[in-house]
Amino acid sequence: MRNRGMFSRVKWALAVLGIASATSSGTTVKQEASLEAGRRAYEASEYPKAVQALQAVAAKDPQNGDVQLLLAKSYLEMQEHDPAIKSAERAVAIDPQNSVYHEWLGRAYGEKADHASWFSAISLAKKTRKEFETAVQLDAKNYAARQALIEFDCSAPSLVGGGEDKALPQIQQLSELDAAEGYYAAGNCRRQKKDFAAADEEFTQALKSHPKSAELIYDIGDYAVKRSQPARLLTVAEAGERVASADPRAKFYRGVALVLKKEDLEFADNLLKEYAKKAPVRSGYPRPAAAHAWLGRLYEERGKRDEAENEFESALKLDPKNKMAQEALKRLKKG
Numbered sequence: 001m002r003n004r005g006m007f008s009r010v011k012w013a014l015a016v017l018g019i020a021s022a023t024s025s026g027t028t029v030k031q032e033a034s035l036e037a038g039r040r041a042y043e044a045s046e047y048p049k050a051v052q053a054l055q056a057v058a059a060k061d062p063q064n065g066d067v068q069l070l071l072a073k074s075y076l077e078m079q080e081h082d083p084a085i086k087s088a089e090r091a092v093a094i095d096p097q098n099s100v101y102h103e104w105l106g107r108a109y110g111e112k113a114d115h116a117s118w119f120s121a122i123s124l125a126k127k128t129r130k131e132f133e134t135a136v137q138l139d140a141k142n143y144a145a146r147q148a149l150i151e152f153d154c155s156a157p158s159l160v161g162g163g164e165d166k167a168l169p170q171i172q173q174l175s176e177l178d179a180a181e182g183y184y185a186a187g188n189c190r191r192q193k194k195d196f197a198a199a200d201e202e203f204t205q206a207l208k209s210h211p212k213s214a215e216l217i218y219d220i221g222d223y224a225v226k227r228s229q230p231a232r233l234l235t236v237a238e239a240g241e242r243v244a245s246a247d248p249r250a251k252f253y254r255g256v257a258l259v260l261k262k263e264d265l266e267f268a269d270n271l272l273k274e275y276a277k278k279a280p281v282r283s284g285y286p287r288p289a290a291a292h293a294w295l296g297r298l299y300e301e302r303g304k305r306d307e308a309e310n311e312f313e314s315a316l317k318l319d320p321k322n323k324m325a326q327e328a329l330k331r332l333k334k335g
Contacts, residue, residue, distance in 0.1 A: 035067065042074055045281040050074045065094040065101060072104055077282060081112035099139035106131030106148060125160035128152060136170075143181050143213065146174055147188070154189035164189065180211035184220070191223065199223070207235050214244040215284055221253040222286070233257035251275045252286050259298045268298055289319035296328055305332060 034057045041050035054071045061067065068091035075084035088105035095101060106128045113124035129152050135145035150170050156162025167189055175182025187202030203220045211217050221236035237254035240247060255271035258264050276291035296311035309332055315325035 038067075038070060038074075042070060043280065045077075047074045047077045051078075063094055065091040065098060068094065069101060069104055072108055076108060076111055079111075079115075081108065081115065084108040085112060097138060099135045099142045099145060102131045102135040102138065103142060103145040103148065106135065106145070110148075110152075122160055125152075125156060125162075129156070129161045140173075141177060143174070143178065144215070146170060147181070147185055147216075150174070150185045151188055151192065155192040164193075178212075180206050180209035181213070181216065183209055184211070184216050187220075196227065200227075200229075203232070207232075207239055211239060212243060214240055214247050214249070217243060218247075218249045218253070218284065221249065225253070225256055225286075228260055230257040230260035233260070248275050248279050249285060252279070252291060255291075256294050259294055259301065262301060265298055265302060269295065272298070287319055289315040289322050289325070292318065293322055293324040293328070296325060300328065300332070308332065 034053045038050045038053035038057065041047070041053060051071060051074050054067055054074065057067050058064065058071065068087045072084045072087035072091065075081070075087060085105070085108045088101065088108045091098070091101040092105050109124050109131060110128040113121045113128060116124055129149070132145055132149035132152060135142055136149055139145070150167045153162045153167035153170070154164055167185075171182060171185045171189065174185050183202050183206035187199045187206060190196070190199040190202060203223065206216070207220065217236055217240045221233060221240070224230075224232040224236060233253045234257045237250040237257065240250040240253070251271040252275040255268045255275065258268035258271075272291045272295045275286075276288045276295070279285055279288055279291070281287065292311045292315035296308045296315065299305075299308035299311060309329065312325040312328045312332070315322045316329070319325075
């Protein structure tokens with residue numbers, strides 16, 4: 001009887017464990033599904049949907065720093081700075097030694113500083129620099145964080161801890177780690193100082209040094225668009241395609257280059273239309289509104305006034321502050 005009782009208790013315990021295991025497994029599967037749903041929504045630029053899915057995961061797994069990081073990124077895309085800061089702060093609290101978490105907390109502070117009152121901006125700017133500096137100290141090869149720190153120091157006044165004298169040693173260290181990153185950092189610093197001739201030289205060297213970062217390459221592309229530099233834009237598109245062949249930004253910058261050169265306009269038309277349809281609405285990517293504005297310019301060059309007006313109007317529907325479209329429509333209506 002003793003053995004039967006023991007056997008019964010063992011069976012009961014195994015049954016309970018089985019139930020607990022099944023429940024735990026089911027919970028894990030649901031969490032993974034929610035996390036994947038959050039990632040997919042983020043990649044699709046559906047940021048409110050991403051936040052909803054990620055919040056569900058965070059509620060069940062509050063010690064998951066990567067979930068908090070993706071929440072912070074999603075909130076930043078929505079321009080919701082306070083929730084972004086809270087999520088990034090939680091990520092840092094979960095893993096204080098994670099360089100990327102500190103980098104994105106710095107970015108969240110910086111975004112809020114850009115929209116804050118002067119007094120609040122000072123405090124936020126100081127926090128921004130501190131987080132970028134911590135990120136670099138934790139991982140010297142976190143190039144994104146080091147670039148952010150250098151840009152801060154080159155553009156911010158000493159009142160909030162900035163100063164080009166602080167940026168120069170960082171640029172030197174970065175150059176020793178990766179030549180392309182070093183040239184880009186130097187060029188970006190000159191850009192902040194509006195020394196565009198020097199920036200041109202540094203960015204040229206950066207592109208010649210086989211950069212590995214698509215973000216670096218396409219930021220130079222953004223600079224080249226603003227400076228109307230079609231040759232550089234073609235170099236940017238080629239470099240970007242080598243690094244990330246699936247990235248749609250190469251289409252945009254190549255299309256703009258061809259419009260500026262007034263060459264292969266049919267090809268440019270296709271490139272810009274494809275970009276407008278497929279590009280994510282995300283920081284670091286030209287907005288679809290920009291593609292429509294350049295399509296408007298393309299049609300204007302080809303004498304297709306109605307098509308040009310339609311594209312400029314489409315650009316303004318997506319982005320009412322698009323200056324290129326605003327000025328073009330005024331010009332067309334006067335003409």
